[in-house]
Amino acid sequence: QKEVEQDPGPLSVPEGAIVSLNCTYSNSAFQYFMWYRQYSRKGPELLMYTYSSGNKEDGRFTAQVDKSSKYISLFIRDSQPSDSATYLCAMSADFGNEKLTFGTGTRLTIIP
């Protein structure tokens, strides 16, 4: 069993819909939680970063962490075709440059 599980999708939703992407994890030492977006044939880029449990909002994106359930989510409101990409969750136990453990990624397509 992988340390971080993520539904690979693919997930297709119409433009304007709310998208929910999720990851579960098994390592209770994880404290830092990130969401990366990866466009086709590109490197991942950091979207959101949260520490411990709680919510964080940035424009149309909201990240949620529930450490008691070992479950994290990324919500995308008013989804746009430009949001079509693979979304990777990532986690680490320590701040700084402790290794990141990634989920397998969810491929998302927003249909115009």
Place this chain on the structure above:
Amino acid sequence: DTAVSQTPKYLVTQMGNDKSIKCEQNLGHDTMYWYKQDSKKFLKIMFSYNNKELIINETVPNRFSPKSPDKAHLNLHINSLELGDSAVYFCASSQMTGPYEQYFGPGTRLTVT
């Protein structure tokens, strides 16, 4: 003004050959990484260097050897290439003292035939 660059972008080679991938970052970061992304998009760290010192070395075959001539460069040399080495290899960099974000390069798509 590319932040993290990798060369080559594509690499096609035969089994048994030795190849190198180069990475350079111009962000002034002190930590650099190599990741491997397989065909299922699973991204896994291989190595991490901080100021030219190896700090993370995951369970990677000895055929893979990273080299950091200075903190702006981290190269990856692979000996005796195998079919299973086919993947996309990403270089990344970050600052040990923060901010936390790891910046990724565009990737090198390695195909071993």
